Amino acid sequence: MFYLNMNAIMAMLGMVVILMLTRRYPNNKRVLTLLFSVCFLLLFSKKLLVFYLIFTLLNYLGFVYLCRTKLWRTATFLFAILANVAAVFIGIRFFVMGIFQNPLFDTIIYLGLIYNVLKVIDAYYFAYFFEKKGQVPLLDYSNYILFIPTFTSGPILKFRDFMADSKKPYTVNAALFEDSIKRIVLGLFKKIVLVTWMTGVFNDVLQNDLHTHQSIFLMIWFYALIYFDFSGYSDIAIGFGRLMGYTMPENFKRPFLSPTLTQYWRNWHATLGDFFRDHIFMFFSRKTPSRLTAAGLSLLIMVLIGLWHGFSWLYLLWGVYHGLLLALENLFQLSTVNKKKSSKTYFYFRCFCTQALVTLAVIIYSPDHEAVLRIYRGLLNLPSF
Structure with a gap:
């Protein structure tokens, strides 16, 4: 959400210049990136910085303890995860109580915290399975949590990958620099130009009486709108993250050419789907699951993803809807379609069916x-109440 502020954009570009000028010094990106993150949050909101310094330090202490302890490891692991989930609700409650007054703080605390809690959980998984071998310095752990390019909207960084990047020297060649700048410009165009225009059209149509064709139009239009919105943020984050010397995972991998919902959720907001799939399957089914187990876990994962987006009945129903569809794909072995072994007509028909099923619920x-x-109601031609 920082990317709509030109001062924030200029600050990140300035940080990239500093990293390039100091690239000969060892550990420049580890130290300077953390200093930048702390100063950035300080200028944005002192209370936000204090909140995150406490949040990061407490979780680092828990992380180190889990790496070293042999006593009650599973209980400690589960307690740490539940405590962080509780922190999300406490942080949002602080905003509701008026403790934080920054006009953008509602977005930052809500989106930033729910993304950073996922990163913290990933670090705890790493500590749980790797024990002492997984321990890292506070400098790198703090960098992982406070990394500004992905602070509010992802992509969700994997702890192991970020730590591996931290050990590498800062290197950005001409090709990477050019590609990253193009990604940033493309993301800004999507967010500032396309999304602004599309939002205006959406709101204009929404003001009218809605019938079936208007509702269908709004669903499709909103689907395209959130794609440009979220992929735009991802483009900017990926561009700046790479310019700061870290590998950024792709968040959108041609999702509209997904012939099944299983493949769709590996291509749309891919890092979120990967997070829930990896951590749920890793914990509950370390071996290859049966079709029935895979179906049940798919339902659980989608319900959790729905509630992650928002704690409401609509998001719960959204999760159940997608979870049941994924469960059926697993039960009837319809979760994959090999493009090379299928006719073009069949492949694109399956892609169309997948997009139709997604579009029916995307407005949530x-x-x-x-x-x-x-x-x-307009889709079903039902009267308003």
Whole structure:
């Protein structure tokens, strides 16, 4: 969310210049990137910085303890995860109580915290399975949590990959620099130009009486809107992250050419799907699961993803809807389609069916739940109440 502020953009570009000028010094990106993150948060909100310094330090202490302890490891591991989930609700409650007054703080505390809690959980998994071998310095751990390019909107960084990058010297060649700048410009164009225009069109149509064709249009239009919005943020984050010397995972991998929902969720917000899939399957099914187990875990994962987006009945229903579809794909062995072994007609027909199923529920991402219900009533030609 920082990317709509030109001062933030200029600050990150300035940080990239400093890293390039100091690239001959060992550990320049480890030290300077953390200093930049701390100063950035300090200028944005002193209370936000204090919150995250405490949050990071407490979790680092828990992380080190889990790496070293042999006593009650599983209980400690589960307690640490539950405590962080509770921190999300406490942090949001602080905003509701008016403790934080920054006009953008609602977005930063909500989105930033729910993304950073996932990173913290990934670090705890690493500590749980690797024990003493997984321990890292506080400098690198803090860098991982506070890394500004991915602070509020992802992509979700894997602890192991980020620590591996931290050990490498800062290197950005001409090709990487050019590609990263192009990604940043593309992301800004999506977010500032396309999303702004598309939001205006969406709101104009929404003000009218809705019938089936208007509701279908709004669903498809909103689907495209959130794609440009979120992929735009991802483009900017990936560009700046790479310019700061870290490998950034792709978050969108041609999701519209996914012939099944299973493949779709590996291509749309890929790092979120990977997180839940890796951590749920890793913990509950370390061996290859049966079809019935895979179906049940798919339902659980999608319900959790739904509640991660928002703790409401609509998001719960969204999770159940996608979870049941994924469960059916697993039960009937329809979770993959090999493009090379299928006819083009069949492959693109499956892609169309997948997109149709996604479009039916995508409007739930809208923060205006009253508008969501209006669109569904219009789709079914139901009267307003």
